[in-house]
Amino acid sequence: MNESMLAMEFEAHFRNVDMARGAFQGICAACFGTDTESAADLTMAVNEAMNNAVEHAGSTTIKLEVAWDCKSLRVFVISGGPRFDPVVAAADLDDEDMLERDEGGYGLYLIRELVDRFEYEYRDLRNIWKLTKNTKL
Amino acid sequence: MEFKIEMANDVVVLIPTGNLVASETESLKSQVEKLMEKKFRLILLDMSRIDFMDSSGLGSVIAVNKLVTGAGGVFACAALQEGVRKVFRVTRADQKITVAETQSDGLMQIQERLLHGKG
Numbered sequence: 574m575n576e577s578m579l580a581m582e583f584e585a586h587f588r589n590v591d592m593a594r595g596a597f598q599g600i601c602a603a604c605f606g607t608d609t610e611s612a613a614d615l616t617m618a619v620n621e622a623m624n625n626a627v628e629h630a631g632s633t634t635i636k637l638e639v640a641w642d643c644k645s646l647r648v649f650v651i652s653g654g655p656r657f658d659p660v661v662a663a664a665d666l667d668d669e670d671m672l673e674r675d676e677g678g679y680g681l682y683l684i685r686e687l688v689d690r691f692e693y694e695y696r697d698l699r700n701i702w703k704l705t706k707n708t709k710l
Numbered sequence: 711m712e713f714k715i716e717m718a719n720d721v722v723v724l725i726p727t728g729n730l731v732a733s734e735t736e737s738l739k740s741q742v743e744k745l746m747e748k749k750f751r752l753i754l755l756d757m758s759r760i761d762f763m764d765s766s767g768l769g770s771v772i773a774v775n776k777l778v779t780g781a782g783g784v785f786a787c788a789a790l791q792e793g794v795r796k797v798f799r800v801t802r803a804d805q806k807i808t809v810a811e812t813q814s815d816g817l818m819q820i821q822e823r824l825l826h827g828k829g
Contacts, residue, residue, distance in 0.1 A: 587733035594731075594762075613793045620764050624732050671802040676773045679765035679801045686800050 730767030751783030788816030
């Protein structure tokens with residue numbers, strides 16, 4: 574099974590998130606083909622993870638690592654800063670929380686709902702968010 | 711982000727073009743604030759030209775909804791593209807904000823809410 578990989582590192586600014594998202598959309602198109610819904614779901618989830626890193630991690634740079642084959646696309650969003658486990662935080666959210674929320678706090682819930690696997694690791698003082706979406710092939 | 715503004719009777723139809731994302735959220739808020747300063751209170755956000763919206767963009771839509779309805783006005787969104795519609799659906803925002811299929815449906819819903827005295 575051939576696996577493709579791509580990595581990019583950028584300064585932690587929202588403008589750079591926009592550019593990284595554009596590049597990632599191209600990878601999704603190559604991986605998911607006509608399954609545009611899965612591509613859009615993962616693009617949204619990765620965008621949220623990168624936004625969170627810019628806003629909360631206190632890291633000067635963010636690294637995006639992408640690996641894909643015919644079965645799935647896996648994304649690692651890596652940033653420095655204090656430990657924060659988004660998987661535990663997202664697990665606490667439910668429909669009622671969404672209805673009660675005001676202007677913020679939707680990002681983690683979106684990630685949880687839009688990917689097939691959402692994992693977290695803290696290693697070498699870095700937060701590593703792993704998002705996986707399976708292809709429908 | 712660019713904005714086109716149209717008037718349909720007393721309703722301001724605000725038509726942004728581009729991506730409603732973290733780097734752009736202030737532009738929507740400031741555009742609506744300018745309309746509010748000019749005493750417009752009926753605002754329809756036509757989202758047909760929004761290709762991508764993230765949770766920060768959604769937060770800005772919720773903020774302007776609150777701003778307009780808090781001032782006794784009526785606010786609605788219309789003509790959402792599929793990806794944007796999904797963000798509304800997953801986060802249940804479509805239960806907090808009036809969402810119409812088309813711009814003309816949105817205009818009708820604003821008039822109906824006005825007739826029934828709802829913000």
